[in-house]
């Protein structure tokens with residue numbers, strides 16, 4: 001009889017983490033403070049109050065190691081958490097590698113990605129604070145659908161500015177957002193001053209996350225009943241995603257394996273941080289030696305080619321300035337299909353751990369990402385989101401390096417979402433219509449030249 005090999009490491013519902021892990025408690029150097037966009041002086045919590053509920057603002061600046069997950073949030077998490085940790089045995093065989101490949105699968109959430117982990121938390125804290133309406137941006141539509149679903153659960157209205165190129169490329173994501181009861185507008189739009197200013201200058205603008213953020217922030221700043229919700233980048237968002245890494249640690253222990261390399265794709269940095277930060281915390285205590293690798297698209301290389309400096313989070317310069325790896329807030333990335341990775345900046349926390357040498361960054365071209373996604377789908381039966389394909393490609397690279405060296409290596413990567421709403425991009429890939437984008441050096445140089453001067 002064929003001996004059964006374990007491929008799933010599942011935890012019971014009772015093992016959903018009780019608290020999120022806050023890396024800010026353990027950093028050898030603290031984060032640089034965010035600055036007020038008008039005065040360029042460090043921000044106080046009250047400066048953010050028009051945009052966020054105070055509970056989330058306090059999480060943003062907290063240095064407490066463990067932040068309790070409210071029972072209402074854990075109850076909703078229980079619909080799909082603990083998420084499975086899988087051993088990609090058929091992929092290992094297809095690659096003929098001695099490496100062990102594990103992936104944490106966040107595509108099991110009803111919204112299809114990790115984004116729901118923070119959407120539920122943010123909607124909850126807003127509800128408790130008395131917020132009536134949430135405004136937000138979405139790139140590929142993953143964040144918009146997650147926040148729309150979470151808003152429906154807590155009886156909040158939800159308004160989504162969807163980057164124009166994704167609005168056109170991904171009509172079914174828009175349909176999903178609307179099915180959950182949210183309103184979707186293509187960005188840039190005529191609804192806001194920020195949108196109108198962009199359209200006046202670039203009537204054909206295909207939009208960017210930076211522009212959509214400006215529109216969503218403007219709406220929240222002007223209406224006391226509306227708050228703004230961001231799907232990545234901010235400390236409290238990364239905090240909420242740490243359930244991924246906390247669960248993965250227990251599951252890797254069940255598997256009797258320790259990761260040598262941890263891989264995640266990075267748009268704003270949240271799914272990567274969710275998996276990696278708990279491990280980086282262990283590294284800081286000398287309890288893990290794992291290398292931590294962030295993977296970004298060659299077309300939008302904020303970690304590998306950007307500058308680590310203060311910049312705005314949005315194009316219209318309505319948000320605070322944060323110190324991060326940035327390509328310049330006016331940079332509009334090429335229209336790659338991984339819409340969730342088209343952001344000019346990177347989470348300050350991810351930028352900071354990279355700067356401290358606790359993580360490294362690599363790039364993947366669009367066509368290599370899709371080739372890896374197809375190879376993964378044929379071996380494992382899951383079609384990854386175009387964003388996640390970047391992590392798959394880097395994980396495969398790791399496994400092939402191990403093979404070339406003839407050495408064992410344990411690779412753990414975050415499969416941040418499924419690609420079931422992104423099948424048009426797979427059609428385009430299979431039809432040979434996708435292309436690699438050269439690193440847009442001139443445009444980035446121009447955007448970097450426009451970085452704010454803090455004299």
Ligand SMILES: *Cc1c(COP(=O)(O)O)cnc(C)c1O
Pocket residue numbers: 113114115142143231232233265266267268269270271272340341385387388416417418
């Ligand atoms: C949004 C998204 C990303 C990129 O955002 P991060 O904040 O960097 O995680 C990656 N994968 C999927 C599936 C997404 O929806």
